[in-house]
Amino acid sequence: MAIKITMPALSPTMEKGTLAKWLVKEGDSIESGDVIAEIETDKATMEVEAVDEGVIAKIVVAEGTDDVPVGELIAIVAEEGEDPKNIDADSSSDDKASDKKEEKIPSSTKEDPDEQETTFAGAVHSSENLLDPEIPEGTNMVKLTVREALRDAMAEEMRKDGDVFVMGEEVAEYQGAYKVTQGLLQEFGSERVIDTPITEHGFAGLGAGAAFAGLKPVIEFMTFNFAMQAIDHIINSAAKTRYMSGGLVSCPIVFRGPNGAASRVGAQHSQNYASWYANVPGLKVIAPYDAADCKGLLKAAIRDPNPVVFLENELMYGESFEVPELDDYVLPIGKARIYREGSDVTIVSYSITVGEALKAADMLAEEGISAEVIDLRTIRPLDIETVIESVKKTNRCVVAEEGWPQCSVASDVSAQLMEKAFDWLDAPVTRVNSADVPLPYANNLEKAAVVDAKDIVKAAKAVCYAD
Amino acid sequence: MTTKKTTKKPAASSRRRNSGPALYEASNDELVEFYRQMLLIRRFEEKAGQMYGMGLIGGFCHLYIGQEAVVVGIQTALKEGDSVITGYREHGHMIAAGSDPKGVMAELTGRSGGCSRGKGGSMHMFDPERGFYGGHGIVGAQVSLGTGLAFAAKYRKSDNVAVAYFGDGAANQGQVYESFNMARIWNLPVVYIIENNQYAMGTSVSRSSSQIELHRRGESFKIPGKQVDGMNVLEVRAAMDEAVEHCRKGEGPFILEMKTYRYRGHSMSDPAKYRSKEEVQKMRAEHDAIDQVKQRILDAGIMDEAALKDIDKEVKAIVADAATFATESPEPELSELYTDVLA
Numbered sequence: 001m002a003i004k005i006t007m008p009a010l011s012p013t014m015e016k017g018t019l020a021k022w023l024v025k026e027g028d029s030i031e032s033g034d035v036i037a038e039i040e041t042d043k044a045t046m047e048v049e050a051v052d053e054g055v056i057a058k059i060v061v062a063e064g065t066d067d068v069p070v071g072e073l074i075a076i077v078a079e080e081g082e083d084p085k086n087i088d089a090d091s092s093s094d095d096k097a098s099d100k101k102e103e104k105i106p107s108s109t110k111e112d113p114d115e116q117e118t119t120f121a122g123a124v125h126s127s128e129n130l131l132d133p134e135i136p137e138g139t140n141m142v143k144l145t146v147r148e149a150l151r152d153a154m155a156e157e158m159r160k161d162g163d164v165f166v167m168g169e170e171v172a173e174y175q176g177a178y179k180v181t182q183g184l185l186q187e188f189g190s191e192r193v194i195d196t197p198i199t200e201h202g203f204a205g206l207g208a209g210a211a212f213a214g215l216k217p218v219i220e221f222m223t224f225n226f227a228m229q230a231i232d233h234i235i236n237s238a239a240k241t242r243y244m245s246g247g248l249v250s251c252p253i254v255f256r257g258p259n260g261a262a263s264r265v266g267a268q269h270s271q272n273y274a275s276w277y278a279n280v281p282g283l284k285v286i287a288p289y290d291a292a293d294c295k296g297l298l299k300a301a302i303r304d305p306n307p308v309v310f311l312e313n314e315l316m317y318g319e320s321f322e323v324p325e326l327d328d329y330v331l332p333i334g335k336a337r338i339y340r341e342g343s344d345v346t347i348v349s350y351s352i353t354v355g356e357a358l359k360a361a362d363m364l365a366e367e368g369i370s371a372e373v374i375d376l377r378t379i380r381p382l383d384i385e386t387v388i389e390s391v392k393k394t395n396r397c398v399v400a401e402e403g404w405p406q407c408s409v410a411s412d413v414s415a416q417l418m419e420k421a422f423d424w425l426d427a428p429v430t431r432v433n434s435a436d437v438p439l440p441y442a443n444n445l446e447k448a449a450v451v452d453a454k455d456i457v458k459a460a461k462a463v464c465y466a467d
Numbered sequence: 468m469t470t471k472k473t474t475k476k477p478a479a480s481s482r483r484r485n486s487g488p489a490l491y492e493a494s495n496d497e498l499v500e501f502y503r504q505m506l507l508i509r510r511f512e513e514k515a516g517q518m519y520g521m522g523l524i525g526g527f528c529h530l531y532i533g534q535e536a537v538v539v540g541i542q543t544a545l546k547e548g549d550s551v552i553t554g555y556r557e558h559g560h561m562i563a564a565g566s567d568p569k570g571v572m573a574e575l576t577g578r579s580g581g582c583s584r585g586k587g588g589s590m591h592m593f594d595p596e597r598g599f600y601g602g603h604g605i606v607g608a609q610v611s612l613g614t615g616l617a618f619a620a621k622y623r624k625s626d627n628v629a630v631a632y633f634g635d636g637a638a639n640q641g642q643v644y645e646s647f648n649m650a651r652i653w654n655l656p657v658v659y660i661i662e663n664n665q666y667a668m669g670t671s672v673s674r675s676s677s678q679i680e681l682h683r684r685g686e687s688f689k690i691p692g693k694q695v696d697g698m699n700v701l702e703v704r705a706a707m708d709e710a711v712e713h714c715r716k717g718e719g720p721f722i723l724e725m726k727t728y729r730y731r732g733h734s735m736s737d738p739a740k741y742r743s744k745e746e747v748q749k750m751r752a753e754h755d756a757i758d759q760v761k762q763r764i765l766d767a768g769i770m771d772e773a774a775l776k777d778i779d780k781e782v783k784a785i786v787a788d789a790a791t792f793a794t795e796s797p798e799p800e801l802s803e804l805y806t807d808v809l810a
Contacts, residue, residue, distance in 0.1 A: 008520025011736035012527065032513050033532075033730070033751070035744075044738035049731075051517040070522055165622065191622070197652070202611050202645025209615020209629075212600050213550060215622060236605050237612055244591035246584035247807040249600060281808050305810035 002087045003052050005075040007061070007068045010039060010046045015070055017041045022063045027084065028056045030077065037063075037074075052077060057084035125381035130332035132296075141322040149291035149323055150180050150256075150312065153298035154218060156328070158188050161216065164302055165192040167203060168220030168257070177222045178258060178317055204230030204255065208237040211253040211307070218302060221257035224273050224311060230255075231276075238307035239282030252305045256298070259287070259311035260352065260402055261450055267438035272403030274350070277309040278379040278412070284333055285380040287311040289354035291321035293377055296331030304333060311379075313352040336383035338390065342372035345460045346390040348413055349400040350376040353451055357400050360456035369464055379409055387413060388421045395426040396463040400456045405433035427463040432456050488696065491540075491704035495769045501543070501700045502760045503778050505535035508559040509757060510786045511568055512731075515558060515575055519735050523794060524575045528589045531559035533730035536756035537662055538563040540703025541630060544711050545598070548625060552600040552613040553632035555590035556662075556729075560632065564599040566592075568785055572793035580796030584803060607640030609633060610659065614646040617657035617720075628656040628714040636667025638681050647688040647720070654719035658710045659685075661724045662697065668733040669741040682724035690720050697725030698754040728754070 007017065018040040024030060030050040037048040054077040061074040068074065078084040144152070158164045165188075170177045172185040172195040185193040196203040200221065207217040221227040227234065238251045261270035277285045284306055288294045294312070301308040323329070339354060340361055349357040354375045361371040372390050376383065391397050397417055399410035410431035417429050435449040461467050493501065512530040519528045531538070534556075542563040545551070553560050561571045566582060574581030575589050582592050592602040600616060603609045613631025620627040637643060638661055650657050661681045665672055672679050682692035691713070695706040703725065710721035728750045732739040739747075764770050 006521060008517075009522045009735075010520065012525060014736075032510075041736070043736060044740070046732075046736075046738045048520070049513075049516070051513045070520075194653075197645070197648055199645040199648065201642045202614075202649055205608060205611020205642060206615040206618055206646065206649060209552070209600070209612035209617075210619045210622070211615070212595075212612065213616050213619035215619050232605055232608060233611065237603070237608055241593075241601065242810065243807045244583060244587040245593035245595075245601070245807075246582070246586050248583070248593045249595055250810060284809070 001079060002057060002082060003054060003077040003079060004073050005036075005077060007070050007072045007074050008039070008048055009070045010041045011043050014041045014043075016067045017070070018066045019061050019063055019068050019074060020045060022059060024056050026056050026059055030054060030056060050077075052079070054079045054082075055084045057082075057087040125334060125383070127335045127383040127385050130335040132331055132335065132337070133329065135324045135326070140325040142325050143320045144291045144295075144323045145318055145320050146291045146294050146312070147178070147180055147317040149295035149321075150298055151182055151184070153295045154181070154302070155184060155187060157299055157302040158184070158192060163214065164216045164218065165194065166218045166220065167194040167196055167207060169196055169198055169222050171195060171220050176220075178314060180312075180317065181220065200226050200229040201233065204233040205237060207253055208233050208251055208307075211238070211251045212241065212249050216252050216302060218254045218256060221255065223269060223314070224257055224259040225269050225271055227255065227257070227273070234277070234283070234307070234309065235280050239280050242306070243282060250305050251307045254298075254301045254308045254310055256301075256310035257312060258314040258317070260313050261434075261439055261446070262314040264441060264443065264446060266441045270439035272401070272434075274311055274379050274401075274403060275408045275412070278382070278409060280380075282307065283380060284308045284378065285311065286333060286378050287351040288377050289316070289339075289351055289375050291319070292323045292329070293331060293337070293375070295323055296329045297333065297377060299328075299330045300333050303330070308333070311351065316352055334378045334381040334383055336386040337375045337377055338372060338386065339375045340371070340373040342370040342394065344370045344394055345396040345398060345464055346372045346374060346387065346394045347398050347400060347456060347460060348374045348376060348387055350379060350409065351402070353400050353402045356451060356453045357456055359453035360400075360460060363453060363457050364460055367461070367466070369460065369466060371460060376409070382412070382416075384413070384416045384420065387417065388424075391417060391421045392424045395424055397425070397429045398432055398456060398459045398463060399429065400432040400451055400459075402434050402451045404436055405431055406436065408433055427465065430459045430463050432459045488702050489705040489709070490699070490701040491708065493701060493704070495767070497543070498760060498764055498769060499778070501539055502757065502764060502775075503782065504539045504563060505700065505757045505760065506779065507568070507782045507785060508535045508538070508562050510782050511562060511572070511789065512558060514786045514790050515572065516731065516735065518572075518576065518790060518793070524589065525577065526588055527555070528575065528735045529556040529733065530731045530735075531556055531729070533750070533756075534662060534664060534697065534727045535559060536700035536703055537660065537697045537725045537727050540700045541660055541707050544704055544707040545628070545630065548598070548627040549630065550598045550600055550616040550620070550627070551630045551632070552603070552609045552616060554606060554609055554634060554637060555602070555604045556634070557592060557602050558589070561592050561594060561599060561602075564594055564597045566594045566597060566599065568789040569792040572789040573796045576793040576796070577798065578793060578796035579799045579803070580792060585799040586803065586807065607633065607637040607642050610637065610640070610643045610646045614650050614655060614657055617650065617655040618653070620656055621653070626656075626715045628658060628711055630658050630660060632660040632662055634667065635661065635663040635665060635672045635676070635681060636670070638684060639667075639675055644688070647685055647690055650720040651688045651690050654717060656714035656717070657720045658707070658714060659720060659722045661722065662727055663724055664727050664729045666729075666733065666741065668737070671741065680724075682722055685720070685722045690722055692722035692724060694724045694726060697727030698750075698756045698759065700756055700760060
């Protein structure tokens, strides 16, 4: 059967081109790989190679023809055993693939509005069935620092599952740059608690590869500021591979470490990355505040079959909180927590700023304003339902976050409330963010840049029209 | 498959001839199988190029034509449980790993029958059951990831190895050296295969690299390296056997620089003006990997032209079936848009 050669597409964007030159003539024998023509595309002059072997029976489009559409018949090749002279453009059999072309390349435009709606609905996260575990009556509560709670979470999961290992700079012999991994080397040995060279890009990728192979790495970044060197692996390798592989390859990995401003370490060591990672489908992003949540959520993160970015805060490591003394305290990822109930205004926050929100609530109470404080705990998937339920009660909302305002978590919460709770709002949702500058070093300037309780009080009073 | 002689020669040992490079002593069956696999990859890629031209394949499409001996020589040296990872020029690696050409071609056309159900595309294909972990689009990323696969093999105390392929272009990425360092510190069982096809897109090795002997790039990390004629499948296989043995014995990573050549442009839209037609023609005429094996088969009287033609036909039929499948398989359901984001 004769083979049709059609005008090829030679770039992702080419629609037509000039058939600049034929390098074969009718009657020539060709083999696969032979260059048969030159075509000028929108970008360059390209050579066209033969794929099949045979004899050029007919050249349909002459050289020098401009604007030949992709897919148009340009030549016909006679296969072995065929007489090239007996072939014309009409009688040659259609190549199956080209025949199907018209119907088989539907455009990707979304034409069916119903289908669009169903697909968008698929993206909604529901926290309805996510419940914190019951803490039985009489459970002993122990005071633990955030640092100890995080360490205990890792140790418990490592005891339970031999595939869990911890890797990072100074995690083993030094006992952790911030002592979070204290004692792990002694208990689990150097095969499971691994000091790396200073090589974030490399060990983030190594961790992701080990996770592809089924291990459950906990990768510690000394701070998330250094993870910018590794962000390609967090996003392109860890977050996207399940999707790109149609579900064949998983990446059960935790990237953890301190995030956000510490104390007077300057601009390059003081950034909050929550909104960066929260932007990425395929990741879960957790940023807890107190020790109990740190423990319960880090255990959940290690067990989760997805890549999890777990954002801690250096200033919180030494803070103590009550933690239930339970064998296996695991919290649901994707569930916010109402940290303090109130009726006049909702203050939404996460990580260290929850502490400022609680202080603000105390200050507001003195002025007769009852504030409800919500700790998001998980940033992705975001539990907007809990926030909406609160706003239905208070009709006012302030979102407080230690981090820059533009495209922040606060921006997203605010946008979602506008879309989903507009009719319940009595005042504009107000964001309280850090100053929109690289964090300064000078003590007074740093204090002025970072969100504190007074900023939150001011915003809360404004939305309550209480000034 | 028709073979005149099927007696198996002693397996897998390599020998040196007159201080020349070691060549793998392939049995007749193995030689014919090398031929068949390389031909399958070439015909597959030619068909992919054609289908791209017909608008059936979108986006970027990087063909492996010319480099077939590398992947066939490497893959046949591996065993169950070994893992492989590479960059975006990976159609041939999927096929060599044993993946169904239909699934590979249907992934290229973005159909539901594709190996990633149409969600990965040319640069993102995976077959973990066969130890193939992609298929990665970011140049150099697979080197760190592959080092992680080797880490997992060692962590599990297996004698499996990981193979991380990358090109001469990726050889200049920083994470390659971060990975070399860790692989050597921890003696991870990873073979780094540098597929040096001499052009990183349009930039030749001599313009991009201060040390163009890429197999020596591990010297600072005390990783042994070896340069190999990547157009000769027997030399590739012999070198790989040596590297794999080194890894399985727990002696750490090994670098093999494969001197190879891609006949086509970097991607489908590359006019390849950075090299002369004569250069390409010379490689095709004098060093073609498939021609070399074909000649060996004929010279040794293992098969005649007619029997080889039967293999050609068999391969062509597989590719034609793959193309038909890839054009007839429907596009993914719209509901697939939101699946596989999270487990």
